[in-house]
Amino acid sequence: MTTLSATLRRALLGRPVASTDAAAPRMPRWRALPVTSANALSSLAYAPDEIILTLVASGTAALALGPLVGWAVVAVMVLIVASFRAAVVAVPHGGIYRMARTKLGPRAGVLASAALLLDFVFTAAVSLAAFAHYAAALVPSLAEHRMAVACTALGLVLLLALRGSNRGRGRRILPLVVAAFVLLLAGMVGAGLWQDAGGTLGQAVTAGHTVDGSGAGPVGAVATALLALRAFSAGSVLLTGVEVPVSAARTVAHPAVPTVRWLLTMMAAAVAALTVGVMHLAHRTGTVVALDPASLRGPDGAPLPEGAEAPPVIAQLAAAVFGPGSPLAVLTIAATALLLLFAAKSAFRSFPALTSRLADDGYLPRQMRVRGDRLVHTWGVVALGAAAAILLLVFRAQTALLVQLYVIGVLLAFTLAQTGMLRLWRRRLAHTPGTRARAAVRLRLGITAVALGVTALAGVVVLVTRFTQGAWVALLTIVVGALVMGRIHRHYAAVGRELTPDAHDDARALPSRVHVVVVVSTLNRPALRAIAYARATRPSSLEAVVVDADRAVTERVIDDWDRARMPLPLTVVASPYRDTVVPLVRHLRERRRLSPRDLTMVFIPEYVVRPGWRTLLHNRTATRQKNRLQREAGVMVGSVPWQIREGEEPRPRSAANLRE
């Protein structure tokens, strides 16, 4: 069964993987840590940039708020991770969707999963846009081809996702990339703090730059607080990805729950330490980034040269600490760029996993559940790729624009999950005897309550400060997505009820007799074969029907019929208005009215032509008749195919088209 497309497919995607090879070995802790924390760590590549560009829009003086905002975001993240550490004890196999669903019901689950799905789309798009930004920091000539770089990277990640095997090289490279990223960043922060203490810390390339239209800084406490809140909502993009370890219980080594809790702790510690360090260093080196590169002015007040832009924060810091263009600086930027690619790829694992679970539960079309021949949920991967490509095109691969829509989905999903968990812990507390056990549950309830409060507050802050900048689009998308999923579920449920057989179902009823009707338009070989097949089924009654849409054609059929001495009657169905479908339906209903318990089988000869464009030249009438007859009760359509071999070697007719 080899065709050109199949060969190409094999070359790109690899050989099929058998279902029996599905189970991957469980990962030990040190292997699971990089895999599950890559997504959260990759936020470090753009979260500091978002905070700084929000602050600098109010003037350079506002940059002093940076470290403070960094601490605030880290504090929220630590609280959320703490609540997740508690949650995995109660809901070990599930993740956010299950947490929200367990105690809040399917609606909340669907809403949370719609939010998460959007979150995954943005993870892919933002990571790829940031990748293009870092690539431009390494190779400046790529700066003007940002879209092309991001889209090429998307193509690469999509291909890897479609190959999808768990045994690929990605599994070996990812831990190296994560380790390099963490070590290089830790080294950078350590060296930077040391230099700062010794007074030898260099300035960032953008130190002293200003942004057009900004003042000297916020005036008064209220303005300062508002600015800090806006910066916080930008920086809360750091929270994305911290939920990944929660759904890893099935893939890590036993005992799963302690491993997951350990993963959460280690991930949070790494992200927190690096974020605080980066924000502090950025402040000390005077790093500036701007939403619009054209609005950036050098210390002399002159705009940047055409096409130039400020490198991302980590790239600027690496240059300031390790020296511009030094091997360590280049390595740091490269490791960050690679990590962003892996973060994008992780979305291609999480998204199809969730859509497949939602399809299992009947909230998405069933084909989302199907695994392709590489064990990949092909539909989910392709849907995510298409959505990410659209986002990249619409937002022209601008990280800062994408981020404005990104955070709201994560915060909504976290809020729903924590609300669900809060209910669960309250119920548990009511049913837990013994002081010591109650104290443990009460602690978890407390952590979850605080985390829920903080998450909800952060959500409100983001919604208020970002509503007009796109958060409303994200929210609307989530709500509409949830409604569509609910509609699909209702449809499947209703169909499922209708299709479930009962004990004495009339669907089992054996029709008493079988009438076979062969639809003939010309008495050619396909028609002869259809008649032979119809006769072979030995029906109770057998007739051929010709719809008289064109007098001349009909008369030729009748002549041929008589001349060939066909062994069955030919009925001519009048069609005064030349329609080939309705008169046939009327004729069949007439028959059926006489004996409603019988089965009518309609045999239609069809031509199978290849290549596909030739189909345009055939079968138009047959297709219309088939589609219409599908809606008739008690009628079954059999298509008798005739494989047209035009242009092929003539072969003995009986050995027809057996090869493929």
Added chain:
Amino acid sequence: MTTLSATLRRALLGRPVASTDAAAPRMPRWRALPVTSANALSSLAYAPDEIILTLVASGTAALALGPLVGWAVVAVMVLIVASFRAAVVAVPHGGIYRMARTKLGPRAGVLASAALLLDFVFTAAVSLAAFAHYAAALVPSLAEHRMAVACTALGLVLLLALRGSNRGRGRRILPLVVAAFVLLLAGMVGAGLWQDAGGTLGQAVTAGHTVDGSGAGPVGAVATALLALRAFSAGSVLLTGVEVPVSAARTVAHPAVPTVRWLLTMMAAAVAALTVGVMHLAHRTGTVVALDPASLRGPDGAPLPEGAEAPPVIAQLAAAVFGPGSPLAVLTIAATALLLLFAAKSAFRSFPALTSRLADDGYLPRQMRVRGDRLVHTWGVVALGAAAAILLLVFRAQTALLVQLYVIGVLLAFTLAQTGMLRLWRRRLAHTPGTRARAAVRLRLGITAVALGVTALAGVVVLVTRFTQGAWVALLTIVVGALVMGRIHRHYAAVGRELTPDAHDDARALPSRVHVVVVVSTLNRPALRAIAYARATRPSSLEAVVVDADRAVTERVIDDWDRARMPLPLTVVASPYRDTVVPLVRHLRERRRLSPRDLTMVFIPEYVVRPGWRTLLHNRTATRQKNRLQREAGVMVGSVPWQIREGEEPRPRSAANLRE
């Protein structure tokens, strides 16, 4: 069988017309004349403009060539019409396609018909663009909405064409419009000549205008001759439509051939007289039109006001002769505009008639032959409408741009037709005894030879002077169209040979036994019904098959099967790579290998859901299986439909979906 769309259809298009009402009464001479000459007469609305705008581009002095060029075009037209008058004697029922085909063979016929089809498309597009121009001359505010006016008119004409009855009001209005046009134009020319003789002829509004970038006139004899040739090629658009009476033999009163010859003579006389008169008057009144209105300068050298443009020649002449805004001038312009609409509509009669004849001969897809319920060749009408709309959009409804591609098709078709007729007359001459009869044939041969020479020369002139301005596109379209039609014909011919049964055709062979295989994916009611139907056909052997693409699903089917005590064996087909199609095909081939002379019928349960978007949620696997099995020899697919009634009133199950 009433649905919303059917009601709308009736309201717009009218009630179905029975085939028995097809034959329209034959037209008497005076009714046939306006019907068949409307197309040729309508060329008068833009041919003078084309000549003048070509001349004026070389300077105002060149306008003196106008009447001469008019005479030249008229001479060519008269020759062509004379050759047609001869041709109808020999090929009374046919038109251009038949003339070219008769003696030059199918290839020439196809080439001529491709050229004619393109010609009809341009007739529609050019007439509508010119209509928009005349509408703007009546109501100046329409000038900036030219595209909208042309497209609205196209929609109207398309609707009328789809209503298509021969008994509509158009039949009564058209003769009035043609008579009004001819009388008003004749009156205008007569009055103009009278005024000119008396020295009271007014000047055109554009008299004294110049065109940017033009010189004082052609310098030297060669330049003048070249300019005259270019103007001639532009003016030869007057030749379009003179072939219409040739194919009218079936629709005019007996005796047909003399009537057609009379129609040709009268049409040619009217067109010739009016053209010569208009060209003369245009010269005397100093009428100027320009390809690009922005390049026109008033007598004072100032450009026209923004958005203003020169009215078409007939509108300018009517204003000069009858007085601007006088009732007669308004009537003349209105009659011209209406005539253009009827010319566009006539293309919607000629084009589908030709495509239907080509489909009859197997050069176009068979559905082109089908008449809709209003006796219209719906496919042809819709194809022409789409092509004309594309032309209007691409050329932004600019008559002058469209005309550059228009003429080449007509001239090519005429050349081919006349070459065919030349051969015919030569053969006739060889087989004609008797001096008198020979003299008649020799006269016809002579006329045809001269006309052929002139037409071919005109074609060469147009091709050379217009090649880069678009004639190559038209020529390429014609050649590609002819090649595609040839390819379609070869395909139908090959298929036809393959499908024609011989005396002891193995397509008649009765399969010895019938194996029925029911494909089951879940044991639900549709599956139960499929099994019941399969059992009702009392096959030689019966089995159910489940493709094991998902272990859990398969096990549920097996459990349900055992619990329901199904009266037939269930075969589990292994699918290690989760494919639902290939393992099924393999299984069927295995069976078939054991008994190749048997028939395998595959029953597939299918869900019929409405509205259509819900289909996306079902049947994906069934559809893929069906499509693939169509390519297997000895296998026949029966789809057992289950009409899902979700959301409808519950009804007794047996009385299912009988209404429509």
